[in-house]
Amino acid sequence: MEKQTTAILIGAGNRGMTAYGNYALRYPNKLNFIAVAEPITYRRDKFAKLHNIASERCYDSWEPLLQEAKFADVVFVCTQDQMHVEPTLNALEKGYDILLEKPMAHTLEGCYKIIEGVKKTGRILGVCHVLRYTAFFSTIKKTISEGSLGNIINISHRENVSWYHFAHSFVRGNWRNVNESSPMILAKCCHDLDLLYWMVEALPKRISSFGSLLHFKSINAPISSPDYCVEGCPIEDTCLYYAPRIYINIVPITQILEKSEIKKFKILANLRKKHQKILAVLSKPIKLLQSLRYWRDWPVEPLYSGLPEEASEDYSDETKMRILRTSPYGRCVYKCDNNVIDHQVVNIEFENNVTANLIVHGFSEREGRTLRIDGTKATLIGEFFDSGQKITIYNHFTGTSKEIFSEKLSIDYSGHGGGDFSLVDSFLETLTNPEKSQPLTNANETIESHLMAFAANKARVKNSVIEMNEFRMRLI
Numbered sequence: 001m002e003k004q005t006t007a008i009l010i011g012a013g014n015r016g017m018t019a020y021g022n023y024a025l026r027y028p029n030k031l032n033f034i035a036v037a038e039p040i041t042y043r044r045d046k047f048a049k050l051h052n053i054a055s056e057r058c059y060d061s062w063e064p065l066l067q068e069a070k071f072a073d074v075v076f077v078c079t080q081d082q083m084h085v086e087p088t089l090n091a092l093e094k095g096y097d098i099l100l101e102k103p104m105a106h107t108l109e110g111c112y113k114i115i116e117g118v119k120k121t122g123r124i125l126g127v128c129h130v131l132r133y134t135a136f137f138s139t140i141k142k143t144i145s146e147g148s149l150g151n152i153i154n155i156s157h158r159e160n161v162s163w164y165h166f167a168h169s170f171v172r173g174n175w176r177n178v179n180e181s182s183p184m185i186l187a188k189c190c191h192d193l194d195l196l197y198w199m200v201e202a203l204p205k206r207i208s209s210f211g212s213l214l215h216f217k218s219i220n221a222p223i224s225s226p227d228y229c230v231e232g233c234p235i236e237d238t239c240l241y242y243a244p245r246i247y248i249n250i251v252p253i254t255q256i257l258e259k260s261e262i263k264k265f266k267i268l269a270n271l272r273k274k275h276q277k278i279l280a281v282l283s284k285p286i287k288l289l290q291s292l293r294y295w296r297d298w299p300v301e302p303l304y305s306g307l308p309e310e311a312s313e314d315y316s317d318e319t320k321m322r323i324l325r326t327s328p329y330g331r332c333v334y335k336c337d338n339n340v341i342d343h344q345v346v347n348i349e350f351e352n353n354v355t356a357n358l359i360v361h362g363f364s365e366r367e368g369r370t371l372r373i374d375g376t377k378a379t380l381i382g383e384f385f386d387s388g389q390k391i392t393i394y395n396h397f398t399g400t401s402k403e404i405f406s407e408k409l410s411i412d413y414s415g416h417g418g419g420d421f422s423l424v425d426s427f428l429e430t431l432t433n434p435e436k437s438q439p440l441t442n443a444n445e446t447i448e449s450h451l452m453a454f455a456a457n458k459a460r461v462k463n464s465v466i467e468m469n470e471f472r473m474r475l476i
C-alpha cells in the first residue's frame with residue numbers, strides 16, 4: 001500500500017495552489033496537505049477549503065508555523081524568489097524534508113547556505129527543476145546516454161518565451177525588477193542551464209554572455225499613452241500588449257488553443273474569439289465553456305491576489321476592467337518599473353570541451369523550448385512547445401530521420417509537459433526509498449545551473465569571460 005505523505009504548504013500562490021495543490025487533490029492517497037502559510041486571505045482560505053485544512057493549521061506567514069514542533073512529513077516552499085532561504089533553513093532545522101521551488105535562492109550566498117543546511121541537518125531537499133522529469137527531456141537524456149547520437153559536440157538551446165508570458169511576468173509582474181526578484185537568466189533559465197549540464201554530463205569550464213533591455217522601456221512608449229492601458233490609450237486597438245486583450249479577451253489562451261493540432265481546441269478558440277454571444281449562452285449549462293468564457297486561471301489569477309474577498313470570485317469583464325485600472329497588470333508595458341533584460345545569449349564551454357549556447361528572449365509567437373544536439377553519429381532536433389512536442393533524430397550514416405517522441409496539447413492536471421506531477425512523484429519516492437538519499441534535482445546538483453546563471457549575469461554585465469573554476473572557488 002502507498003504511504004500517504006503529510007505536507008505543509010508555504011506560499012499558496014500559482015505554484016503552490018495549482019502545481020502541488022492539484023497533485024494532492026488528484027492523488028490524495030499519496031499526498032495530503034495538512035497546513036498552509038499564506039498572507040493573502042483569499043488564497044489561504046481557498047487552499048484550506050480545497051484541502052480540508054483545520055483553521056488552527058492556517059497561518060498568515062511561515063514564521064509562526066515553523067515555531068511549532070514538527071507536525072508533518074514535508075514542507076513545500078513556494079514563496080517568491082527572494083523568500084526561499086529563510087523558510088527553507090528554518091524548516092530544515094525543524095527536521096522537515098523539503099521540496100523547494102526554483103531558484104534555490106536569488107543570490108549565490110543563499111544557495112550555499114541551503115546546501116550547508118542540508119548537509120548539517122541530513123534532511124532530503126529537492127529543487128523544482130521540473131523539466132528533468134518530463135517525458136520529453138527524459139527521452140533526450142536516454143537517447144544521449146544510449147549513444148544514439150555518438151559523442152555530443154554542440155548543443156544549441158533556445159528558450160522562446162512568448163510575447164504575452166514575457167510581458168506578464170517580466171515587465172508587469174513578479175519577475176520584472178531584479179531588486180525584488182532575481183536576474184532574468186536565473187529566474188527563467190535555471191531550468192535550461194540545468195538541462196544543459198545534465199545532458200552534457202560535465203561541469204561548465206567558461207562562460208560568456210550578452211544581452212540587454214531592448215524593448216520594454218519608456219523610449220518606446222507610444223505618444224500620449226497613459227500609464228494604464230484602460231485610461232484611453234491612443235493605440236489600444238493595435239497594441240499587442242493592451243491589457244484587456246490579454247486579461248479579458250484572453251488572447252494568449254486562444255492563441256495556444258489555435259496552435260494545437262487537436263481540432264476540438266481549435267473550435268474552442270474560434271468560439272472564444274468570434275462567437276462571444278453563442279459562448280455566453282452555451283457557457284450557462286456547459287461547465288468547460290464557463291471557464292472559457294470567464295477565464296480565471298493564468299494569466300488572470302494574479303490580478304486577483306490581495307483583492308477584497310467580495311471581488312475575488314467575480315470574473316466578469318466589468319470587474320476585470322475595473323481591476324485593470326489600478327493593477328500592476330494594467331500598466332502600459334513601456335511605463336513599468338521593470339529593469340530585467342528582455343533578451344540574452346549565453347555561450348558555455350564544458351570541461352569535456354562540448355560547447356553549448358542558450359538563447360532566451362521574450363518575443364516568441366508561442367511558448368516553448370527548441371533545441372538541436374549535434375553528435376558524431378546523429379543530430380537531434382526537439383520542439384517543446386505548450387501547443388505540442390516533438391523529437392526527431394537525423395542519422396548521419398543512413399541519411400534517414402525518425403520521430404522518436406510526439407505529444408499533442410492536452411488539458412490534463414499537470415503543467416510543464418507533465419513535469420510538475422512527475423517531480424512530486426519522484427520526490428515522494430525518495431522519501432520512502434532507503435536506496436535513494438536525495439532526489440535527482442537535489443541541492444548539490446542544482447547549484448551547477450545556478451552557478452552558470454550567476455556567472456552568465458556577471459559575464460554580461462562586466463563584458464568578460466568567466467572562468468568557472470575561479471568563480472566557484474571565490475564562494476566556497
Ligand SMILES: NC(=O)c1ccc[n+]([C@@H]2O[C@H](COP(=O)([O-])OP(=O)(O)OC[C@H]3O[C@@H](n4cnc5c(N)ncnc54)[C@H](O)[C@@H]3O)[C@@H](O)[C@H]2O)c1
Pocket residue numbers: 010011012013014015016037038039040043060061062063078079080081083101102103128129130174187416
Ligand atoms: N518550477 C517551475 O517551473 C516554476 C514555475 C513558475 C514559478 N516558479 C517559482 O515558484 C515560486 C513561486 O512562484 P508563484 O508564481 O507561485 O508566485 P506567487 O507570487 O503566485 O506565490 C507566492 C506566494 O507566497 C506568498 N507569501 C508571501 N509572503 C509569505 C510568507 N511570509 N509566508 C508564506 N507565504 C508567503 C504570497 O502571498 C504568494 O501567494 C517562485 O520562486 C517562482 O520563481 C517555479
